[in-house]
Amino acid sequence: MMDFRQRILTTLNHEEPDRVPVMGLIAEPATSDRILGKPPADVVSMLRNPELKGEIRDIMNSTWSDILYGNFSDALEAAIKLGFDANWTIYTLMQVVEDPEFQLGLALHDIWGRVWEMRTDADGNIVVNYIRGLCPTEEDWHAWVERNRPRFDELIKNAADHHTKLADNYSDRILPIGYTSTGIFESSWQSMGFVNFIKFVYQKPDFVRKVIDFQTDLYMKYLDAIMKSEVDVVLGGDDLGQKTGPMMRPDLIEKLYGDSYRRISELVHKQNKKLIWHSCGNIYALLDKFVEWGFDGIITMEPTAGMELGKVREQVGHKLVLIGNLDVSYLLVRGTQQEVEDAVKKAIRDAAKGGGYILSASHSHSRVDPTRLEWMIEAAHKYGKYPISV
Amino acid sequence: MANGILEQLKNGLLELDRDSTVEAANSIIRGDISVSVKEAVDAVSDALQIVGKRFQDGDWFLAELVYSGEIAKEVMNLLSPLLEAGATESAGTVAVGTVAGDLHDLGKNIFINYAKSAGFNMIDLGIDVPTQKFIDAVREHKPLALGMSCLLTSTDPEIGKVIEELGRQNLRDKVKVIIGGAALTEQFAQAAGADAFAPDAVTGTDIIKQWSVA
Structure with missing residues (x-):
């Protein structure tokens, strides 16, 4: 029987391991707490107390890296407890600011110039969502970069420390897969908003080139920092798709970002590591580009955006490792055990022959149910043994 | 010339x-x-x-x-x-908003922009719209359709709440409901009791055009 590392690495080489590996996308504290049986901290009540809000903001800002380490330490513990072979790990640099516009009166401003709202979901969990950019104009963007120069260095240093510490402490029990989480496309448009960005693409192409070049350099350093943790595989990504297709024409994406993506692949491959690429949305029209840019695999394949594993495998063959595709809008939130088992069998049938498939949820959010994740893993162990016979 | x-x-x-x-x-x-x-x-x-x-x-x-x-x-x-008053005839009124808990407006705004250019009178209810505001808009504007946008899986239950409330307040048969957004699917629309799911703004506009001439 293989261990988790052999299982994942064999799969990434498009060879058949002992059984289909299962990767966790646990990131939200609410999910980790439920799996680990930890009573959730009632941060929401504290945030609603005006006397405590400022204090919590200051504590979060002064201990940001520790909080993130704690989150992903718990995420890895939770993933180990459920039996995942790997789980993603993320570092990002954000500043908590008071903002009465939002439900809890707090927003997060990240290093890429984006505003994230902190709010509670229907179950009372804290969730954060991207809302808008802080740099709607060219002048705003240049000012943002100048003002944050020292913090970009801080991001790189902290990211290296974060991923190294997680790898040191957990890689004997699970494969932590460092994820950059913010891609070049996202960081370029989200700092100014999609509508503004598209106007700039057509009306100020030189400015857009500057933004992309800056973000590419930062991304390369960020990815390099993750690779200092001596992980075998890294996760890059950019949400290039939306519900019905790519956010931009593939030839325009190639023109604006193609060279950046090639440079990223070369950087990873020079260090003999594998590069897995995350993209939400409907990305059939970009799959051939992913191969051309040198990605080793893709993760997500959102079923709610029409992505089907069988179709993806048919289109790209074994030129890409495939990870994900299990639905998180219904199946892993409130699906029955039979439905989860059927979905796992279908995924294995559609993509696992010959290796090159890692079973996983398509994404994560706080309403993904740990029991459904357990059913997913159980079904993978039951039906995922090679040679595949489902 | x-x-x-x-x-x-x-x-x-x-x-x-x-x-x-x-x-x-x-x-x-x-x-x-x-x-x-x-x-x-x-x-x-x-x-x-x-x-x-x-x-x-x-x-x-x-x-x-x-x-x-x-x-x-x-x-x-x-x-x-x-444009002289009455020079163009409105294809109908549509009230649209992003559901409570969700502050995203890109998809909603594209739909509004596109449907407006197709001749609809669009009432933009904004983002993070509470159930009662959707209901009030139906009462006040008597729209042909009510549109709800939802990007986040965490907020999709809000759609069912609005549709249920329309029923409770005897308004459900007075307005068509169309929904769209990354978190949603055709199956979700059926389960929630919406009349239509639009995967994009163009399809959404086509659907309300059909309702407009029906």
Whole structure:
């Protein structure tokens, strides 16, 4: 029987391991707490107390890296407890600011110039969502970069420390897969908003080139920092798709970002590591580009955006490792055990022959149910043994 | 000459040439060429029909849809004040908002922009819209359709709440409900009791057009 590392690495080489590996996308504290049986901290009540809000903001800002380490330490513990072979790990640099516009009166401003709202979901969990950019104009963007120069260095240093510490402490029990989480496309448009960005693409192409070049350099350093943790595989990504297709024409994406993506692949491959690429949305029209840019695999394949594993495998063959595709809008939130088992069998049938498939949820959010994740893993162990016979 | 300026207006939009499109609109406004504002508005509408077809055929993508919509909006803002009252007949009123808990508005705004150019009177309820605000909008504006946008899986239960509340307040049979957004699917729409699911703004506009003529 293989261990988790052999299982994942064999799969990434498009060879058949002992059984289909299962990767966790646990990131939200609410999910980790439920799996680990930890009573959730009632941060929401504290945030609603005006006397405590400022204090919590200051504590979060002064201990940001520790909080993130704690989150992903718990995420890895939770993933180990459920039996995942790997789980993603993320570092990002954000500043908590008071903002009465939002439900809890707090927003997060990240290093890429984006505003994230902190709010509670229907179950009372804290969730954060991207809302808008802080740099709607060219002048705003240049000012943002100048003002944050020292913090970009801080991001790189902290990211290296974060991923190294997680790898040191957990890689004997699970494969932590460092994820950059913010891609070049996202960081370029989200700092100014999609509508503004598209106007700039057509009306100020030189400015857009500057933004992309800056973000590419930062991304390369960020990815390099993750690779200092001596992980075998890294996760890059950019949400290039939306519900019905790519956010931009593939030839325009190639023109604006193609060279950046090639440079990223070369950087990873020079260090003999594998590069897995995350993209939400409907990305059939970009799959051939992913191969051309040198990605080793893709993760997500959102079923709610029409992505089907069988179709993806048919289109790209074994030129890409495939990870994900299990639905998180219904199946892993409130699906029955039979439905989860059927979905796992279908995924294995559609993509696992010959290796090159890692079973996983398509994404994560706080309403993904740990029991459904357990059913997913159980079904993978039951039906995922090679040679595949489902 | 008149045809030439209308062609410039239409082709500018279809070639994503903002300057040429705006120049044509300004030329019409100044009265350089004998073209009515109504003819100019119709040319913009025709161009957006072609944009929609290109999007649905997979030739154009979200970026082109957004940018052509922004050019059309700029041009319509120039032309609309000069339209005589009653010169164009509204295709119907549609109230649209992003559900409670969700602050995303890109998809909603594209839909509003696109449907407005197709002749609909669009009532923008904004983002993070509580259930009662949707209900109040149906009572006040008596729209042909109520649109709800939802990007986040964490907020999709809000759609069912609004539809249930429409039923409780005896309004469900008075308005069609159309939903769209990354978190949603056709199956979700059926389960929640919506009349239609729109995967994109162009399809959404096609659906409300069908309701408008029914």
